[in-house]
Amino acid sequence: MAMKRVIKGVHVVPMGMANAYLIEGENELTLIDAGYPNREAAVFGAIRELGRSPDQLKHLIFTHGHPDHIGSAAAIVRQTGARTYMHPLDISITESGGPFRPLTPAPGPLRRVLCKLVYHPDKHLEPVAINQALIAGETLPIAGGIEVIHTPGHCAGQVALLWRPGRMLFTGDVCMNIMGLSDPIGFESLEEGRASQRKLVSLSFDAAGFGHGAPIAHGASTLFRNKYGRHPQEVQQRSAA
Numbered sequence: 001m002a003m004k005r006v007i008k009g010v011h012v013v014p015m016g017m018a019n020a021y022l023i024e025g026e027n028e029l030t031l032i033d034a035g036y037p038n039r040e041a042a043v044f045g046a047i048r049e050l051g052r053s054p055d056q057l058k059h060l061i062f063t064h065g066h067p068d069h070i071g072s073a074a075a076i077v078r079q080t081g082a083r084t085y086m087h088p089l090d091i092s093i094t095e096s097g098g099p100f101r102p103l104t105p106a107p108g109p110l111r112r113v114l115c116k117l118v119y120h121p122d123k124h125l126e127p128v129a130i131n132q133a134l135i136a137g138e139t140l141p142i143a144g145g146i147e148v149i150h151t152p153g154h155c156a157g158q159v160a161l162l163w164r165p166g167r168m169l170f171t172g173d174v175c176m177n178i179m180g181l182s183d184p185i186g187f188e189s190l191e192e193g194r195a196s197q198r199k200l201v202s203l204s205f206d207a208a209g210f211g212h213g214a215p216i217a218h219g220a221s222t223l224f225r226n227k228y229g230r231h232p233q234e235v236q237q238r239s240a241a
C-alpha cells in the first residue's frame with residue numbers, strides 16, 4: 001500500500017499494521033514514527049513520490065518506544081541522518097532495542113486476543129540512538145511548530161504531537177481509529193491511559209493521525225469530544241448545582 005495525502009503537507013505512510021506520517025516543510029521533511037522493522041522502503045518511496053530526496057528527511061519524532069513505532073528507525077536514520085526525538089521515559093528501551101515493558105490487554109475480549117497476538121515484549125530490535133529528549137509542553141521549532149503533549153498510560157513515554165500549522169494531532173497509541181475511536185490493544189496503566197484520552201479533548205485540532213487505523217482529515221476534535229469528553233448530562237448537572 002502506498003502513501004496517501006491526509007491534509008495539505010501531511011501524508012500517511014503504511015508501515016505494516018502501523019502508520020508513519022510524513023510532514024512536508026519547505027526545505028526539510030519530518031517523519032512521525034517508524035513502523036515495524038524492514039519497512040523503510042515505504043518511507044523512501046514516499047519521499048521520492050513527493051519529488052524529494054531521503055537526505056531531506058531531517059527529523060524523526062517518535063510517539064513512543066514500541067516495536068511497531070521504532071522498527072525501521074535504525075535503517076531510516078542510517079540512510080538519512082535524521083535527528084531523533086523521544087520522551088525520556090522510553091529512551092532507554094529504544095537505545096537498547098528491547099526488551100519492552102509488558103502490557104495488560106485493554107478491556108474487552110477482542111483486545112485480549114489482539115494484545116497476545118501482536119505485542120511481544122521480549123522482542124529485540126536494532127537499537128536506535130535518540131538525539132533529543134522531548135519535554136512535555138514544549139513546541140518544537142520544526143515544520144512551523146510541533147507541540148509535545150505527554151500522554152502516558154499505553155506506554156510511559158508516550159506523547160501526542162500537535163502540528164500547529166495544519167491543526168493536525170498525532171495520537172500515537174492513545175487511541176486507535178479502527179471501527180471508530182477505540183482503545184489501543186493494551187495499557188501499562190489503564191487509569192493513566194484514560195486520563196490521556198481525556199487530555200486530548202482539551203486540545204484544538206481538525207485532523208488526526210493514529211498509530212493504527214485511518215487518519216481523519218476534518219472534524220476530528222468533535223469525535224474526540226463525543227467519545228472522551230465529559231458526558232453532556234454530567235455537565236448539565238454540574239452547571240445546575
Ligand SMILES: [Zn+2]
Nearest residue numbers: 066154155173
Ligand atoms: Zn504502542
Ligand SMILES: [Zn+2]
Nearest residue numbers: 066068173211
Ligand atoms: Zn502501535
